[in-house]
Amino acid sequence: xxxxNAATTLYKPDAVGEAMKEAVNSHLYGNPGRGSYDFTLxxxxxxxxxxxxxxxxxxxxxTYEVVFNSSATMGLNTLLKGLLNAGDHVIATSxxxxxxxxxxxQLEKRGVTTSFINSDPQTGTLCVHELExxxxxxxxxxxxxxxxxxxxxxxxxxLIKEFCQKHQxxxxxxxxxxxxxxxxxxxxxxxxxxxxxxxxxxxxxxGIGGIxxxxxxxxxxxxxxxxxxxxxDKEQFPQMPTLLEAGTLNIPGIMGLAKGIDYxxxxxxxxxxxxxxxxxxxxxSQLHSNPNFMIYGDFSQPHVGxxxxxxxxxxxxxxxxxxxxxxxxxxxxxYHCAPKMHEALGTATQGxxxxxxxxxxxxxxxxxxxxILTSL
Amino acid sequence: MTPFGLxxxxxxxxxxxxxxxxxxxxxHIRLISTPQTLAKSCGFSIKYPLTEEPSIFSFIREKHLEVxxxxxxxxxxxxxxxxxx
Numbered sequence: 001x002x003x004x005n006a007a008t009t010l011y012k013p014d015a016v017g018e019a020m021k022e023a024v025n026s027h028l029y030g031n032p033g034r035g036s037y038d039f040t041l042x043x044x045x046x047x048x049x050x051x052x053x054x055x056x057x058x059x060x061x062x063t064y065e066v067v068f069n070s071s072a073t074m075g076l077n078t079l080l081k082g083l084l085n086a087g088d089h090v091i092a093t094s095x096x097x098x099x100x101x102x103x104x105x106q107l108e109k110r111g112v113t114t115s116f117i118n119s120d121p122q123t124g125t126l127c128v129h130e131l132e133x134x135x136x137x138x139x140x141x142x143x144x145x146x147x148x149x150x151x152x153x154x155x156x157x158x159l160i161k162e163f164c165q166k167h168q169x170x171x172x173x174x175x176x177x178x179x180x181x182x183x184x185x186x187x188x189x190x191x192x193x194x195x196x197x198x199x200x201x202x203x204x205x206x207g208i209g210g211i212x213x214x215x216x217x218x219x220x221x222x223x224x225x226x227x228x229x230x231x232x233d234k235e236q237f238p239q240m241p242t243l244l245e246a247g248t249l250n251i252p253g254i255m256g257l258a259k260g261i262d263y264x265x266x267x268x269x270x271x272x273x274x275x276x277x278x279x280x281x282x283x284x285s286q287l288h289s290n291p292n293f294m295i296y297g298d299f300s301q302p303h304v305g306x307x308x309x310x311x312x313x314x315x316x317x318x319x320x321x322x323x324x325x326x327x328x329x330x331x332x333x334x335y336h337c338a339p340k341m342h343e344a345l346g347t348a349t350q351g352x353x354x355x356x357x358x359x360x361x362x363x364x365x366x367x368x369x370x371x372i373l374t375s376l
Numbered sequence: 377m378t379p380f381g382l383x384x385x386x387x388x389x390x391x392x393x394x395x396x397x398x399x400x401x402x403x404h405i406r407l408i409s410t411p412q413t414l415a416k417s418c419g420f421s422i423k424y425p426l427t428e429e430p431s432i433f434s435f436i437r438e439k440h441l442e443v444x445x446x447x448x449x450x451x452x453x454x455x456x457x458x459x460x461x
Contacts, residue, residue: 033388036409036420048392229388229419239387 001329001365006149006177006306006336006356008199008206015259020205023252031248033228043251050258051241057261058179058194058212060186065240068249071209072176073099074222075195078244079172079211080104080143082219086111089138091169093117093126094340095148095155100174101340104143113138119344123298124151131163141170146184146194147177150341150352151297152280152306154182161190170217176200180264181272181304192217198253201272201304201358203260208253215240223247272359276305279357279366283307286370293373296345296352305357311376316351319376323353327372331355379450381429382458383422383436383443384410390442391420401435403428414447414458 002010023029030039032047051066058064069075080103084090090107092100094116104114115134118127142164147154157173164171170192175184180201184194193213198204213219217240224236225246236243264272280303287293287309296308311319320333334351335342342348355369385391391407398405403424410421424432426448436443446461 033419036407041407044388044392045396048389048396227388229417232416237387239389241389242387 003355004332005358009358011360013263016256019255019259020252023255065215067211067241067244072195072197075211078222088140089113089136090141094119095145098337143172145174152304154302198257204257307355308352316353319353381424382447384445394441
């Protein structure tokens with residue numbers, strides 16, 4: 001049983017692998033933007049279609065562009081390091097993954113200052129009332145995770161967007177944990193950029209991700225190099241998406257990702273969200289009143305298919321190892337690259353056991369898991 | 377050689393977007409590599425028949441397509457002449 005889908009979805013629609021095989025074996029897909037023969041144009045046209053597919057998926061209008069890269073981590077590094085300079089201040093949150101935290105720590109060494117919004121120690125809910133306390137004249141960016149990868153709670157962006165508009169901040173949202181299982185709507189144009197990864201709940205392969213961002217966002221590119229055009233220019237071509245796509249794109253990855261998104265469009269994100277809620281709510285309803293279990297997160301609030309718990313005061317890795325060794329159930333123990341969240345929840349020593357679901361998990365699997373957990 | 381028109385773009389992305397839209401408009405266009413004579417780039421341009429030029433220009437205006445420059449091309453063999461429109 002595979003319950004570590006927040007790390008990566010192990011099961012993908014068959015069409016994902018088939019599209020990637022087609023990309024390599026058909027001998028039809030050349031290097032996009034390098035030549036004007038059919039092979040290169042096949043790739044270039046497919047990429048163009050997929051940019052639109054993704055923009056539509058996030059309800060983004062034509063003021064946005066989709067840039068491809070390798071991961072949400074790459075996207076977050078690109079934006080944070082490309083927008084923030086010495087003297088700037090950035091607000092982040094205790095929900096954030098090291099994909100946000102570590103670039104910020106690097107930037108601190110270059111003269112950028114940071115503030116973090118805390119979380120409630122009981123529920124892990126983000127203390128958004130702290131926002132006004134953190135604002136400074138130098139604040140330029142607010143970066144946040146759309147959902148905690150520990151508790152699975154989803155951040156209500158309404159208040160965050162209003163705050164950013166009021167203080168004219170750029171808003172960057174990490175949607176690695178929500179894209180594909182929670183509706184993301186950029187139609188009001190109040191989010192400047194989202195960073196997504198392909199291999200989690202978008203059901204694409206590893207090694208492909210991207211940014212959906214406002215075309216006019218003044219990002220200094222993290223990478224520079226060949227773009228197939230303007231070969232004599234010393235600087236990267238200053239227009240999206242070319243500005244942030246130095247080097248050859250991952251064509252098999254993009255083709256696989258497109259099929260993952262087709263799958264989501266067929267199933268419907270609202271249906272998937274409901275399926276995830278059914279799985280997590282079943283676990284919560286059966287475990288929250290059991291004194292042997294500590295459950296993390298606020299189940300009265302919107303949630304993705306992620307569920308963290310501890311059993312008595314047992315090290316979380318022992319529970320994960322037990323589940324794998326005795327029942328071949330794959331779960332994730334430890335800190336999930338989210339140190340601030342674990343500090344807030346008081347789990348910085350024990351970690352948590354994290355269960356995370358995909359569309360391929362069933363109620364029957366959760367019932368089987370509950371039988372095992374309640375027999376510990 | 378039949379003279380033809382050539383539309384240059386600021387980026388390959390703009391060229392690909394324009395190709396997509398012009399094809400949806402059923403114009404007889406084709407993406408080609410931008411001649412190095414016209415731009416020190418390795419980008420794409422769109423070649424079109426001059427007979428369709430008025431309707432292509434209207435389409436470009438109507439769809440707000442981003443265009444860099446437009447040329448008329450004539451000549452023989454590899455000896456082509458480019459006239460900016």
